[in-house]
Amino acid sequence: MLLMIRSIIRPEKADAVLAALMDAGFPAVTKYSVAGRGKQRGIKIGEVTYDELPKVMLMSVINAADKDFFIDTVMKTARSKGKGAFGDGKIFISDVSESWTISSGVNETAAATEEVTA
Amino acid sequence: MKEVIAVVRINMMNQTKQALTDCGVDAFFAHEAHGRGKGFVNPKVLKGVQQGYEEAAALLGEKGKLYPKRMITAVVEDSKVGCVVETIINTNRTGKPGDGKVFVVPMADAVRVRTGETGVKSIS
DSSP states (O other): OEEEEEEEEOGGGHHHHHHHHHHHTOOOEEEEEEEEOOTTOSEEETTEEEOOEEEEEEEEEEEGGGHHHHHHHHHHHHSGGGTOOTTSEEEEEEEESEEEETTTTEEHHHHHHHHHHO | OEEEEEEEOGGGHHHHHHHHHHTTOOOOEEEEEEEEOOTTOOHHHHHHHHTTOHHHHHHHOSOOOOEEEEEEEEEEOGGGHHHHHHHHHHHHOOSSTTSEEEEEEEOOOOBOTTTOOBGGGGGO
16 A cells, blocks of 8 residues: 655755665655644744745655654754754655656556555 | 556556546646665565565665656546556557556545536546
8 A cells, every 4th residue: 555745844954855765765755845833924024024934845746654663764864963853844644645756657556555465 | 436546657648538538537737756666686585684684685676766657546436446547558558567556446435526426426
């Protein structure tokens, strides 16, 4: 079974997380910029409230067996100063029903399912 | 209802848009994205890294470069998923690494903001 992991992280942490994922053996990632706010309703500096903060979204699709390891890697790297702060981001996980590689036309969902059951 | 997420080469966007229209999917949205895939990495080396061998990690080297891509997201009804996936693959396939990926993700519901319609009605 395949899972899609979407992690929203601080832009300045993106390079570190990408490098950590590469070292952990997850090279395939898609990155895009997003803007958003969290539970704290943005950030207030003096009189000005910023309610759209720039973040980076990393999307990758992995085998369900690697889920905990993947999340652990992202979490450890993306946390600021090692103990965490508001604005460090979120990780969302959803099911993937099919996954196709365009260059070879291969459906990887079938292969991943076999791997788990075997 | 399914969400089809495709990551494709940026120079293929026009052909892909045309092909999607031809197969009856007019509505979609696109992101600018940067991505990397498995590339030319040897799968055996990759497996070694996942098992925690440091020699294997060193072999991976400077493969972390992100390439500019376009990400297309379309929400389509179940019966159209096969056609959409096939169209995207046929249009974007050059056979070389870097052609991209297609993911199909279940979508719980959709609402059309203008009328408040939900479900399949809102996307047809």
